[in-house]
Structure formats: structure tokens, C-alpha cells
Amino acid sequence: MTAHSQARVASAASKARLRLWLRMLKSTRGVEAELRERLRQEFGSTLPRFDVMAALSRYEAGLKMSALSGVLRVSNGNVTGIVDRLADDGIVVRVQVPGDRRATLVRLTRKGQEEFTRQAAAHELWIDELLGDFDEPEATNLAGCFDAISRREEGR
Amino acid sequence: MTAHSQARVASAASKARLRLWLRMLKSTRGVEAELRERLRQEFGSTLPRFDVMAALSRYEAGLKMSALSGVLRVSNGNVTGIVDRLADDGIVVRVQVPGDRRATLVRLTRKGQEEFTRQAAAHELWIDELLGDFDEPEATNLAGCFDAISRREEGR
DNA sequence: AAAAAGTATTTCAAGCTCAAAACATTTTTG
DNA sequence: CAAAAATGTTTTGAGCTTGAAATACTTTTT
Numbered sequence: 001m002t003a004h005s006q007a008r009v010a011s012a013a014s015k016a017r018l019r020l021w022l023r024m025l026k027s028t029r030g031v032e033a034e035l036r037e038r039l040r041q042e043f044g045s046t047l048p049r050f051d052v053m054a055a056l057s058r059y060e061a062g063l064k065m066s067a068l069s070g071v072l073r074v075s076n077g078n079v080t081g082i083v084d085r086l087a088d089d090g091i092v093v094r095v096q097v098p099g100d101r102r103a104t105l106v107r108l109t110r111k112g113q114e115e116f117t118r119q120a121a122a123h124e125l126w127i128d129e130l131l132g133d134f135d136e137p138e139a140t141n142l143a144g145c146f147d148a149i150s151r152r153e154e155g156r
Numbered sequence: 157m158t159a160h161s162q163a164r165v166a167s168a169a170s171k172a173r174l175r176l177w178l179r180m181l182k183s184t185r186g187v188e189a190e191l192r193e194r195l196r197q198e199f200g201s202t203l204p205r206f207d208v209m210a211a212l213s214r215y216e217a218g219l220k221m222s223a224l225s226g227v228l229r230v231s232n233g234n235v236t237g238i239v240d241r242l243a244d245d246g247i248v249v250r251v252q253v254p255g256d257r258r259a260t261l262v263r264l265t266r267k268g269q270e271e272f273t274r275q276a277a278a279h280e281l282w283i284d285e286l287l288g289d290f291d292e293p294e295a296t297n298l299a300g301c302f303d304a305i306s307r308r309e310e311g312r
Numbered sequence: 313a314a315a316a317a318g319t320a321t322t323t324c325a326a327g328c329t330c331a332a333a334a335c336a337t338t339t340t341t342g
Numbered sequence: 343c344a345a346a347a348a349t350g351t352t353t354t355g356a357g358c359t360t361g362a363a364a365t366a367c368t369t370t371t372t
Contacts, residue, residue: 012292013284013295014283014284016292016295016296016299017283017284017287017288017295018280018283019295019299020287020290020295020296020302021187021283021286021287023298023299024180024299024302025188026302026306027302027305027306027309028180028181028184029229030229030306030309031180033229034309040330040331046358048358064320065320065321066319066320066321073185073189074358074360075359075360075361076320076321077321077322077323077324077359077360077361078358078359078360079321080321080322080323081357081359082358085357097320100319100320100367100368101366101368102319102320102321102367103367104320104321124170124174127170127174127177128169128170128173128174130177130308130309131176132173132308133304133308134169134172134173134176135169136172139169139173139175140175140176142176142180142298142301143175143176143179143180145290145294145298146180146182146183147179147183148289149183149186149187149286149287150179150182152286153183153286192360196360202327204328204329220351221350221351221352222349222350230328230330231329231330232350232351233330233331233332233351233352234328234330235351236351237327237328237352238328241327253350256337256349256350257338258338258351259337259350259351260350314371315370315371315372316371316372317369317370317371318367318368318369318370319367319368319369320365320368321365321366322363322364323362323363323364323365324363325360325361325362325363326359326361327360328358328359329356329357329359330355330356330357331355332353332355333352333353333354333355334351334352334354335350335351335352336349336351336352337348337350337351338347338349338350339346339347339348339349340347340348341344341345341346341347342343342344342345342346
């Protein structure tokens, strides 16, 4: 293969990847917008709040602020405000860590657990509706493709 | 098929779709974060600014504010601030629409066009790198899957 | 034990995002 | 033609997001 045809082939794949990215962004944003809207309408809440609750629900003992922002892959300062508001609403509590006066543990309250259970059930139904075009093998296959992208990201 | 096994099948596909969504979100956010970081480092800019410039670059005659927010699928008020800052930087201009004193047209300046050309070239290379796992047929196939999701959204 | 380095969290400033309200102008309607 | 409805944009208030700086505490080094 000549350098010339090589360049042509690379460029065509490159365009296809760009198109892929634009579609990926569009459909992800669309689903996100719909979820945000429903969370607002049905529960008076937001996606970031849901994400924090989901993370905490997987750690019954609670998470330190830094661990929480690590799990969610958002900045430290970001989580502070969301947790502040969730605490105001009685969804989470901050607990001092015994041996370390710098750290605080964040835990779902009982009310928070119950609220998350309700919201998570609705969330699963919504996803089922929004991604209903995919049957089980397709969904599993696509999930694998995304894992490939994510792994590529992590290896940087 | 009994009602019982029906429920089981639906539930398994449902779980697969939920997993798919979580992976889709994770990888899209990862690529977005990387693009945002590079745009910040290399061009001192942001993704929303890039999106506005990209939209305007496809309409040489300019777009009305409402058309711009329509194309980008974000709220009206949102675009106002981004365009304000792009105008401050000499990237875009607002032009009064002759027959309608309510409306303004937003256009890329020459400087804006040149800047967008530079950024778009870098952007395409970045995508090529970040999604490099997919060859042309794969990328095209996946893009088709996302189109299905987007079309489903639009039909709501 | 004092100094230095490291860790955990919050604060800050800037920008993005939305929905809703306000404002201005144009078009339609009674 | 005047009132009402529709259209185009900006403002407002609340919340999310980031990176960087500030604060507080702990561990390590000298």
C-alpha cells in the first residue's frame, strides 16, 4: 500500500470516528436531559444529587469526601456543595472520623436510603424506556465497546 | 411463554440496558473531560464555546440567537452569556436584523473563523486518538446505534 | 521537638446550565 | 385601530463544575 492510499484510508476512518463522537454526544446528552427533567419533575431533584446518593448507597459505612469525589470522578470542591444541600434536606449526614480530625464520612440517612430506593426504581424504568431499542445481547455488546473507550482513557 | 418467564426476561434485558447506560455515560464523560482539558490547555477555551463556534461555522450568514440555541439544544438564556464572552474576545459579532428590531444575528468574525479552523483541526486529531480503537466499519456501525437512540428521543 | 511534607476538606472566582420571569417588538385578531 | 397573542432576547436565581488557593490537621524528617 502506498503512502498516498494509506493517508486516504486513515482519513476516512478519522471522519467516521468524528461522526461517531458527535452521535455519541448527542444521544448521551439527550438521555441525560430527559433523566434530568424527570428527576426534577418527579422528585424535585437533580442528576448530581442522584449520582451522590447512588455512590453512597453502595457504601453502607459511608465514604470520605475525597473518596466520594474519586468514585464520581468530579472535583473535590464540587462535592462539598452537593453534600451541603443533601445534608440540609436530611438525605445524608456528615460523621467525624474518630482518629482523624481532618476527615469526615458521609452516609445516607434512613430517609436518604428510602428516597434513593424510590428514585433508583424509577430511574431503571426510565432507562429501560429510553434505551428500549436494544435487546440484551445488543446492550451487552455495546457496553463492551464503551468499556474499551473507558479503559483507553484510564491508560493515560 | 408464561407471565413469570416474561418478567424474568424483561428484567435481564433491563439490567443490561442499565449497565449499558452507565458505561455510555462514563466513557462519554471521560472523552468530554479530556477534550475540555485540552481545549483549556491548548486554546484557553471551553467546550461550550467550541460548540457555539462549530455551529456558527456551518452558517456563514449567521444565526439568530434562538436558532443557535435550537441547533445546540440548550436553553436561550444559556447562549446569551457564551455569545457575550465570545463577542468580548472578537470571535463573533452581533448584527441587527434589518426588518426585525427584536432579533440579532450572530456571525463568526474573520478572526473567529481562523480560530475555529485551528481548533477544529486539533479537535479532529484528538477524537481520532481517543476513539482510535474503532476502525471505519465499527465506527459507522456504532454511529448507527446512537442514531437509533436519538431518533427515539426525538419521537417524544 | 520543630520544620517540612503530605493529606482532607473547604473556599473562591469564573463559567456553564436550566426554567421562569421580564422586556421588547411584531403579528394577529376582534 | 386597539387589544391580545406570538416571537425574540435578556435577566434572574439556583445549582453544578472546574482548578487553584486557603485552611486545618497528620505524618515524616531532621
